Amino acid sequence: MAEKEDKMNVEKAILDAATEEFLSKGFSGARTVAIAEKAGVTHAMLHYYFRTKEKLFECIIDTVIKELIDSVTEAYKRQDASLSFEDRVVAVMNAHLDFIIAKPQLPSFLFMEIFPSTENFKLIKEKASSALGSLNTQLKETLESANNNEEIDNISLPMLISDVVTLNAATAISSQLATKLLNITKEEYVAMRKQENEILIRKRLKK
């Protein structure tokens, strides 16, 4: 059993190092030797376990996407049904932000490496749509009834999602600039943005 744990440790070490390297430098900027070094193994080991750089990259994408989807579904599930539509949107948005802030390079990585590539995009679209399909129809219904009951100022689902994702992604990305541009810590900046995003969405949904 000890050897299996050892094996997992090596694999895990490589995956962790690879995640860091790929997310911060992108596929072409990442170096397999650098990954191996970070993981504390010879670079032959990396090829032994993952064959090629491409295959290793795909593993990283898989886990990253899985985590992303999980974070959204979790946040959505953990909702209090007694809350108003507005409160629920804000709750999901904030949960989503917390996840994304933990991996702030993720959004720009997605935009730079995944979305432009047709194959990579297809890959994650399939995964996402099978995992998020039911959530989407659920959302659609909830939004429709909110629109019809005149609870909120009318808005389409794509624009609402776009608003939330946009504000959160940009918060994560720009948080890396906080200390460089404004003289505040990243945490302070994120707290400010969180508040501001909430104001924006609430005002948007109010009639």
Added chain:
Amino acid sequence: MAEKEDKMNVEKAILDAATEEFLSKGFSGARTVAIAEKAGVTHAMLHYYFRTKEKLFECIIDTVIKELIDSVTEAYKRQDASLSFEDRVVAVMNAHLDFIIAKPQLPSFLFMEIFPSTENFKLIKEKASSALGSLNTQLKETLESANNNEEIDNISLPMLISDVVTLNAATAISSQLATKLLNITKEEYVAMRKQENEILIRKRLKK
């Protein structure tokens, strides 16, 4: 004179090809031979004119940043002073969006290639602050008086700028996904987002 024009054409051709290559693939993903091919010259010419890939990259950054700054200052200058604060913010935001939509890979390029690198970031910060310094103090005053006169719902300058830049950058980035995710053209999506961004900002500024 003909030879000078020729020289400019070659240089320009390389610069144009390099801009496309660097913006879409990033520094490490870009290939100097691919740039040379696109420009229709041998790849030795590229080195003859620009010495190294790094130097060529710096030239691209220079022009890209210059264009970005110009677009903002132009948009700000072209303002109608008789407009309300809210209307002016919207006008500048829309002008900025039009520029950015012409180069939709620009935001993710900046986030992936420029901002994480301390040297590159320093470079553009200097340029930007010297060019945008006066604009910043101007903005500060305008916003302060708007805040004090209770024209608008109170907001800090960093958050206002962050809102505008965020919404525009995200619109540009996500516009590349419009046809892939929703069944609409990029132009339709941008038009929708433009409208939505305007709604968001106006509601944000209203008391």
Added chain:
DNA sequence: TCTGCCATTAACAGAATTGTTAAACAAATT
């Protein structure tokens, strides 16, 4: 204890990519 399997290492091979050089060439100047 022997055998076979798996993990690991070090050295190396191969490919891709950047950068150089020497020679040819073209245009302008004397």
Added chain:
DNA sequence: AATTTGTTTAACAATTCTGTTAATGGCAGA
């Protein structure tokens, strides 16, 4: 026409990076 200057080309050198291989060592089960 000869010289000079700067441009262009093709071949090549150098490096960097990915991927392979053959040899080593340990450990489990026969």
